Amino acid sequence: MARKSLVVEVADDLLERIIAGEFPPGSPVPGELDLAERHEVSRMTVREAVKTLTAQNIVRVERGRGTFVNPVSRWSSLHAVLRATNEGTDGGDSAVKLIELRRMLETGAAELAAPRISDGELAELRGTVGLMRQARAAADLKRFVEADLAFHDLVLRASGNPFVVVVLEPLSQVLAERRSETSAVPVIQDHAIEMHEAVCAALAGHDPQAARAAMDAHMQQTLDDLKAYVLRR
Structure with missing residues (x-):
């Protein structure tokens, strides 16, 4: 249960930074090591958090290149789109x-x-x-x-x-x-x-x-x- 809350915390923080415009559509998000250091969690936790956002089409993983932000029009999470609508730039x-x-x-x-x-x-x-x-x-x-x-x-x-x-x-x-x-x-x-x-x-x-x-x-x-x-x- 504790591990799940950490995954949610990391995913939510990354989503918040995306919505705030820190990582605009098409841009790469920080790597696993950077995110792990930011949140003081394991790389496995970061990996699960990124998987959560990937499943919602908020980000996409390009093998050999990194993880990139998708435009809001491709997001499949209503909750995330609502947050982008309400809090976005x-x-x-x-x-x-x-x-x-x-x-x-x-x-x-x-x-x-x-x-x-x-x-x-x-x-x-x-x-x-x-x-x-x-x-x-x-x-x-x-x-x-x-x-x-x-x-x-x-x-x-x-x-x-x-x-x-x-x-x-x-x-x-x-x-x-x-x-x-x-x-x-x-x-x-x-x-x-x-x-x-x-x-x-x-x-x-x-x-x-x-x-x-x-x-x-x-x-x-x-x-x-x-x-x-x-x-x-």
Whole structure:
């Protein structure tokens, strides 16, 4: 058990250094001897740690050359990708990619939800929009973000497809942090309320294509606002 914790410690430290940009994609990572001295562990422990990162496609071993960092696009560990997204040096690019992922999943979820959503769920959706309005008037960012996230969670669950919810659940912490960043801008809050109302109206009409279009417009507005007011692109 103690040996396993050392392996995790070495792997986690190396991953942290990769995410921080110390070892960018394509660059070699330190050799076994260097890592063993840094952590005061055996080379066998280091070897197991590197195997852990290799199994997740974070690094690759090239025989006779060394161990090299793969680009994040090749990583197969959701946990590692989330850490790179949340802690990496290029937060702006990560934020854009996160919206792209949401756009793919949430537009489809809205389309599925339109014919399935119940009157009770619609009432809950309208309630979250009301809470967003109240929070906007009170300049309460925390309550605004909570209501915003609750709205989208309701749409995902109303889709009736549990896989959609499961896929986005690990992103909940990152989504909350990104929402707090973007929703700190008052005009973005105004746009979000307007777009949520449009999605709500489309779902109330039980029109799948209208619901998909409304959610897509919301995602586009979110992306435009991110670039215009947060990233200043």
